[in-house]
Amino acid sequence: MPQLLVELFSEEIPARMQAQAARDLERMVRDRLAAEGFLPEAIKTFAGPRRLTLVAEGLPAAQADRHEERKGPRVGAPDQAIEGFLRSTGLNREQLTEKDGVYFAHLHKPGRPTPEIVAEMIEAIVRGFPWPKSMTWGTGTLRWVRPVHRILCVFDGEVVPFSIDGIASGDLTEGHRFMGARQSFNARDFDAYQDGLARHFVVLDPEERKERIMDAARTLCFARNFELVEDEGLLDEVAGLAEWPTPILGDMDPAFLDLPPEVIRTSMRVHQRYFAVRDPKTGFLVPHFVTVANIEAEDGGKAIASGNARVLSARLNDARFFWEEDKKVRLADRLEKLKGVTFHAKLGSMADRVARIEKLAAELAPFVRDDGQTAAKAVEAARLCKADLVSGMVGEFPELQGVMGGYYAEHEGLDPEVSDAIRDHYKPQGPSDDVPVQAVAATVALADKLDTLISFFGIDEKPTGSRDPYALRRAALGVIRILLQSRTRLPLRTFVSADLLAFFADRLKVLLREQGQRHDLVDAVFALGDDDIVRIVSRVNALDEFLKTEDGANLLAGYKRAVNILKAEEKKGPLPSGEPVDMAGAPPEEAGLINAIGHMEIESGKALAKEDFAAAMRELAALRAPVDAFFDKVLVNSDVAAERENRLRLLAKVRDAMGRVADFGQVTG
Missing domain, CATH: 1.10.3210 (Hypothetical protein af1432)
Incomplete structure (x- = not known):
């Protein structure tokens, strides 16, 4: 099925905004396509220093015809209500149908070509994009994070024509700002677009940019028997600053290593976006850093490394001043x-x-x-x-x-x-x-x-x-x-x-x-x-461990059965008070549960006092068989009032004894 490719090309997008922008673009496109009855097979977005890109697979060439039954006012409702309903549907009264005393409108909407819908969708998304900060430029009214230069929009190999504030859509994009002989090229599908960017020194996927940075930076450090100090937050940021990230190993003045390592790393990270480097044997920092350039320099990055080293020295001199001055004043x-x-x-x-x-x-x-x-x-x-x-x-x-x-x-x-x-x-x-x-x-x-x-x-x-x-x-x-x-x-x-x-x-x-x-x-x-x-x-x-056992699961079921019986009886009046007793002629299962409860209360009480909760749960597990036998052989609601009252007291005893270990009524399993 046809593919939709969109690129919004602008001046530099702040790195901290890129990931959320990619998520917002996917969400907005997915929601608007769904509102039009489209369910794409896949949508993927990419964000970088100068572009937001989206590719949607599996869209139909045109929207399907849609039929809608809309419920209106009741028959005999005031004319004002009926007229308002007619205006909202575009029908007249003769075109309405009646069912069960209510007016219904049957609306038929013929499907539109997908490019027509896409053109409206992209313009609405661009104009309503939720940037944390945005700006206007020139004489237009469009607000964007930075001035927009181009809009690439292609569906099924053809340009989707539209214009936003004088920026016409097309199939033209461009590669790296500095590298490559020819900067702009045409793309009519995602494969041609991604390959063209790669030929023009742009890595589209931010995850690929991160891998490129880490692989090259680790290799540079390994060659000198050093180790990169990895920093996920810094990696996210520098991957959003360079379209063709090229790590370079630089040198710093060893004299600065007498500063606290956190000061050195923070100065590198905050001011310069550098990665620190350490000795893998000692864990101490070494007088080097890794910076990420946006070009492949002809001299291998020597000039870039030297310039960055001078800037870093100035920053660390400032840090040294603060360090020395702060130590003169007691906390x-x-x-x-x-x-x-x-x-x-x-x-x-x-x-x-x-x-x-x-x-x-x-x-x-x-x-x-x-x-x-x-x-x-x-x-x-x-x-x-x-x-x-x-x-x-x-x-x-x-x-x-x-x-x-x-x-x-x-x-x-x-x-x-x-x-x-x-x-x-x-x-x-x-x-x-x-x-x-x-x-x-x-x-x-x-x-x-x-x-x-x-x-x-x-x-x-x-x-x-x-x-x-x-x-x-x-x-x-x-x-x-x-x-x-x-x-x-x-x-x-x-x-x-x-x-x-x-x-x-x-x-x-x-x-x-x-x-x-x-x-x-x-x-x-x-x-x-x-x-x-x-x-x-x-x-x-x-x-948790107790309820995972068969005894635990079955005892929980028995507990809930007992509680449900007690709740039903409470609606009829107060439950009988006092302790259950072994009544003459009572089934042995009733006496067995009374004895089991008494033993469990004593032993679980000892376990709880020692905070041996596993042992307390084992004592509970011993109740499983007596409870099962009781419900299997004993009729709680006996016709004999004394038997019924005694058995209700016994169920309340089960509930309360278990309740000292945990409130099983809160367990949803």
Whole structure:
């Protein structure tokens, strides 16, 4: 079937916008094609420094005829309503049909040629494209991220004719801005388009550009017995800056290696878009870098490397100045300046925040490690943890907050645990980030994140939908990960409100679901009122393993059967109270379940007291056979009132005993 090829060619598109632009283009084209009754076999988009490209396979040559039955007002409705319906359909009253006292319009829309629909679609998409920032140029009204030069639009080997703000569609595109003898060429299908770009020094696919960068950069480093310091975010960016990416290995002044490695890497990354290089044996940086050029230079990149080295030296000289000046001022002497740094209009200054973190650290420390020293060190680290925000280096490189504080604390000769806590208290900042588990660092990191959560929930700045401007979801996940990895037994309810505790439950569900766990099991455990994350996760894991067994699945079914009977009886009146007894003449299965419940309560209680949740689940498993036998042989709703009441008390006993292990009513399986 025919193929649609579209290229929107412009001045340089910012690298940070390219991936989302490709997704937006695919979504908008897919939605508009679907609205016209088209279901393409495949749609693929590509984004690069100067072009957005889309190819759609399997479109028909023309739209199929469409028939629509549209429901109108009731017969006898006011004339105004009927006339409005007629205007919306383009019919007259005689053309309407009646069914069950309601008017219906039967509309026939003949299909249109696909190129006609495509022309309208592309113009609407271009004019309504959701760029984060856009501009106008010349005398036109079109807004785009950068001035548009060309529009290539070809369907089934033929140009789709249209014009947007004087830019006529065609089959012409161009290759690399500098390389190649002939820049522009014609393309009537995707294969010719992609091959033509490659001949004119353009790699269309961003994933291919990334592979090209990494392969060449690793090879350059390997040839010198070095190792590339890989950086996925930087790779994404440089792949969006060069159409023909060409890595070049450059040299830097070895004297700069006495700077903290994070400073060197950040300066390279932020200012110059360079990759750092290290010695694979020691892990230390070496005086080299990899830059990604957009051309293949005749001299092999020597001039480019030399020029970039000079620029890097200037940047690192600035960094050295900040480093040396910052070391002259103690962290404690910077605290006064935090009073002039606003944290949030409703939450005070950064100094106010530090005071809250310091207080929290003192309260949290005994739960992390109650040894008499952790609290004092954690309080000291908490007091100094934000001091580097007013340093010159962090002013230049905000990404280094915490990291530089750790270096400055180390330079002052502070306790290593304090220095490490200052450095790591922002961690974890993402799902792949390390978690601080050393006691002082874990304490300060918990205090920092809990203060963020408590403070913003306190002023009702909670996440809504996809909106989370203060990264509270990330903070809650950070607290959970620290508690789990440090095995800290923290009673959350002591520190947080009910709505914040529910927020933690939701975040825990997300974390466990990502690990393949069922969210309903988290509900089943949280319903017990527990607020110890470590214990909750242990219970959830044990419950999950139990329910995967045949005994667990069958006992759950028995539990739900018992609960359903009890609910039905509760509608008739209060359930009988008291303990079930072994009644004379009762079936042996009834007595067997009474004995089994009594034994299970004792043994599971011992297991729960020791937090041996696996053992508690094994005790539950022993109930499976007695419960099955009871429901198989015993009639709960006996005609004898005493028997019926005793059996209802027994079912309530089953429900309550199992409920001390988990709320099985929350389990959906």
